[in-house]
Amino acid sequence: MSKLSRRQALGTIGAAAAASTLPGLPALAADRSIRHFWWGNPERDKRTFAVIDVFQKNHPDIEVSGETIGWGDYWTKMATQTAGKNMADLVQMDYRFLFEYVYRGAIVSLDEFIGNGLDLSNFDEGPLSGGMVDGKLYALNIGSNSQVVPYNTRLFDEAGVTADPINWTREEFATVCEQITSKTDARGSDDFSLAIENVEGWVRQDGRDFYDADGNVTATPEDVAEYWSYWKELRDAGVVADKNKTVILDPSMTEAGVVTGDTAMSTYWSNQLVAIQGLMKDPVGAAMIPHKADGAGRAQFIKPSMFMSLTRDAKDKEAAIAYMNDWINEPETTAILGLERGIPANPNVREALAPDFTPAEKLSVDYFNAIQDKVGPLPLPQPKGAGEVRDAFMRIGTEVVLDQMEPAEAAGIFIEDAQAIIDRAR
Amino acid sequence: MKKFLARNGPGYVFLLPWFLGFFLLALGPILASLYLSFTRYDMVGDPRWIGFDNYQYMFERDRRFWKALEVTFTYVFLSVPARLIMALGVAMLLDKGLRTIGVYRAIFYLPSLLGASIAIAILWRQLFAADGVVNQILAKFGIEGAAWISNPDTSLYTLVVLAMWQFGSPMLIFLAGLRGIPRDLYEAAEIDGTSKRRQFFRITLPLLAPVIFFNLVLQTIEAFKTFSSAFIISGGTGAPADSLLFYTVYLFNEAFKFFRMGYASALAWVLLIIIGFFTAVSFFTSKYWVHYENERD
Numbered sequence: 162m163s164k165l166s167r168r169q170a171l172g173t174i175g176a177a178a179a180a181s182t183l184p185g186l187p188a189l190a191a192d193r194s195i196r197h198f199w200w201g202n203p204e205r206d207k208r209t210f211a212v213i214d215v216f217q218k219n220h221p222d223i224e225v226s227g228e229t230i231g232w233g234d235y236w237t238k239m240a241t242q243t244a245g246k247n248m249a250d251l252v253q254m255d256y257r258f259l260f261e262y263v264y265r266g267a268i269v270s271l272d273e274f275i276g277n278g279l280d281l282s283n284f285d286e287g288p289l290s291g292g293m294v295d296g297k298l299y300a301l302n303i304g305s306n307s308q309v310v311p312y313n314t315r316l317f318d319e320a321g322v323t324a325d326p327i328n329w330t331r332e333e334f335a336t337v338c339e340q341i342t343s344k345t346d347a348r349g350s351d352d353f354s355l356a357i358e359n360v361e362g363w364v365r366q367d368g369r370d371f372y373d374a375d376g377n378v379t380a381t382p383e384d385v386a387e388y389w390s391y392w393k394e395l396r397d398a399g400v401v402a403d404k405n406k407t408v409i410l411d412p413s414m415t416e417a418g419v420v421t422g423d424t425a426m427s428t429y430w431s432n433q434l435v436a437i438q439g440l441m442k443d444p445v446g447a448a449m450i451p452h453k454a455d456g457a458g459r460a461q462f463i464k465p466s467m468f469m470s471l472t473r474d475a476k477d478k479e480a481a482i483a484y485m486n487d488w489i490n491e492p493e494t495t496a497i498l499g500l501e502r503g504i505p506a507n508p509n510v511r512e513a514l515a516p517d518f519t520p521a522e523k524l525s526v527d528y529f530n531a532i533q534d535k536v537g538p539l540p541l542p543q544p545k546g547a548g549e550v551r552d553a554f555m556r557i558g559t560e561v562v563l564d565q566m567e568p569a570e571a572a573g574i575f576i577e578d579a580q581a582i583i584d585r586a587r
Numbered sequence: 588m589k590k591f592l593a594r595n596g597p598g599y600v601f602l603l604p605w606f607l608g609f610f611l612l613a614l615g616p617i618l619a620s621l622y623l624s625f626t627r628y629d630m631v632g633d634p635r636w637i638g639f640d641n642y643q644y645m646f647e648r649d650r651r652f653w654k655a656l657e658v659t660f661t662y663v664f665l666s667v668p669a670r671l672i673m674a675l676g677v678a679m680l681l682d683k684g685l686r687t688i689g690v691y692r693a694i695f696y697l698p699s700l701l702g703a704s705i706a707i708a709i710l711w712r713q714l715f716a717a718d719g720v721v722n723q724i725l726a727k728f729g730i731e732g733a734a735w736i737s738n739p740d741t742s743l744y745t746l747v748v749l750a751m752w753q754f755g756s757p758m759l760i761f762l763a764g765l766r767g768i769p770r771d772l773y774e775a776a777e778i779d780g781t782s783k784r785r786q787f788f789r790i791t792l793p794l795l796a797p798v799i800f801f802n803l804v805l806q807t808i809e810a811f812k813t814f815s816s817a818f819i820i821s822g823g824t825g826a827p828a829d830s831l832l833f834y835t836v837y838l839f840n841e842a843f844k845f846f847r848m849g850y851a852s853a854l855a856w857v858l859l860i861i862i863g864f865f866t867a868v869s870f871f872t873s874k875y876w877v878h879y880e881n882e883r884d
């Protein structure tokens with residue numbers, strides 16, 4: 162340990178004391194600080210920290226500290242911080258939790274900042290309205306996406322698939338699975354039996370919704386039984402992933418069939434195409450969730466993939482809004498962010514990004530454009546308890562996948578459980 | 588008072604760090620959780636008093652609560668005896684053959700140190716996966732293994748095996764207990780031509796009873812509280828099909844996934860009562876089977 166002389170020690174203490182009595186010193190100005198909290202993955206974290214560096218370079222008086230964690234733990238930490246009145250100034254928000262946080266007063270309206278720090282003059286109308294609650298803007302869209310079935314183009318070519326993956330039907334999807342299984346060394350698709358997002362789409366294809374406006378479960382046991390039976394047939398035919406792979410819940414992207422090459426297709430959100438391509442050798446393709454032949458509705462919709470919200474615990478709101486504004490308007494920042502969080506809602510940003518697109522990025526944008534007239538309206542936010550319904554779906558679905566329960570019986574139990582969960586969450 | 592302090596003072600001084608921790612850090616949250624167990628509290632809003640509703644729901648309507656009890660009790664009744672037998676077996680081997688070799692003790696203790704860690708749980712998941720090492724070895728012998736972890740019928744047993752493997756701390760205590768048994772008893776038995784088996788049941792086990800009792804109580808409490816291995820191996824949800832829904836995993840999910848802090852607090856108090864009950868039963872029955880050498884009967 163280096164020795165500190167008495168004189169040095171006194172000097173340091175004296176200087177510190179002097180500094181604290183002199184307001185306006187640069188050292189104190191750094192007190193202007195904001196915290197930004199998001200759920201991420203390595204790629205997203207890298208880009209976000211780069212954005213923070215750019216912001217601090219442009220605003221030397223504001224210090225930004227970034228906090229990141231995976232999706233699974235994000236909402237736990239967020240709830241803990243909310244309870245402890247210690248929320249970050251800016252938080253990443255998801256459509257399904259938006260209403261909950263607004264009604265509890267945890268996030269505040271951005272209306273007073275529009276045109277007053279927050280420039281929305283170049284912002285698409287649709288994505289903007291997704292962040293509104295009761296006519297007020299609470300969440301700024303930082304990207305849009307839609308459901309996607311990423312597929313391995315090499316395997317599709319080898320199997321000689323001719324079906325159009327944007328307009329295909331459930332029956333064609335099943336045929337493609339058979340083709341791939343018989344003509345390549347991979348199976349057709351991952352088994353989507355445990356993906357509740359897909360059964361919700363299945364119900365929407367009949368022109369109905371999984372939940373009604375009051376949050377009650379309107380999907381029927383027949384809907385769910387039909388869905389599980391469809392996948393059971395494919396499973397029994399051996400053209401989708403092995404059941405033991407399917408029952409691993411929420412596997413990481415590296416374990417997805419399309420990434421490992423075990424199968425040719427998986428199910429994801431379209432902003433994840435870039436990350437999926439990053440893990441694959443073969444070029445990835447983008448297909449829609451198969452349509453119902455004469456369905457009355459559409460499975461897919463354009464969804465705000467992520468929002469940024471200002472919390473009630475934010476102290477320096479001006480600094481936070483300046484940071485938020487850069488996310489949608491400042492060229493250097495938007496260039497770093499690219500499409501990783503979804504398609505940006507500012508047309509100028511999209512235009513500026515286009516020349517430098519990687520093939521996967523170009524695919525995401527092309528896919529996004531191709532599906533525009535094949536998607537339905539954005540459903541209402543899911544009711545409280547929907548996350549738990551998702552767990553119940555996977556739990557009961559596991560027994561169907563493992564052949565321990567018939568689809569019809571399991572579907573009856575699931576719908577009953579789902580409504581009970583919703584009732585309890587009220 | 589002076590006499591009391593003179594006799595017990597040093598003891599309390601040594602206990603002081605624990606007392607400080609308990610009163611400053613633990614007591615408040617414990618009392619708060621008792622209060623919260625009578626409320627509905629989602630962490631964001633304020634707690635709302637609902638009387639005994641949480642407890643009523645738990646016992647009358649919550650199927651997953653009963654499932655969690657079933658899983659946990661099965662685990663406790665299988666893993667505690669298995670671990671104790673394993674621990675006693677290894678302790679006796681070390682006591683007999685390798686008295687002087689401390690290094691073996693350390694090696695055998697190692698799994699227990701590692702066992703609490705996240706890494707081992709992940710390793711376990713890999714070992715027993717459908718294409719994991721265990722099945723690859725079985726395949727060498729022409730046996731087709733099951734998907735141990737992802738099959739609800741077998742997943743719990745992989746955790747029992749994990750528990751067995753972590754026999755270190757009861758093993759050390761057994762070892763100390765074995766050392767305490769007077770050698771001349773064995774010598775006398777030897778001279779009388781008593782078989783090893785008989786020596787074990789007539790000398791070792793009875794004289795070890797207090798140590799067995801101690802280990803039993805400790806390990807039972809430990810087993811009821813099992814969390815991290817089950818949490819990791821089940822992916823945090825109790826999957827597959829709730830076969831790994833340990834009580835603590837369920838409690839954690841209720842609290843930190845679904846934000847039902849009130850209900851989770853109620854679950855915690857019920858667990859406390861269950862553990863208290865089993866500890867009490869152990870203590871109550873102990874006078875019939877635990878023999879303390881310095882006691883007169």
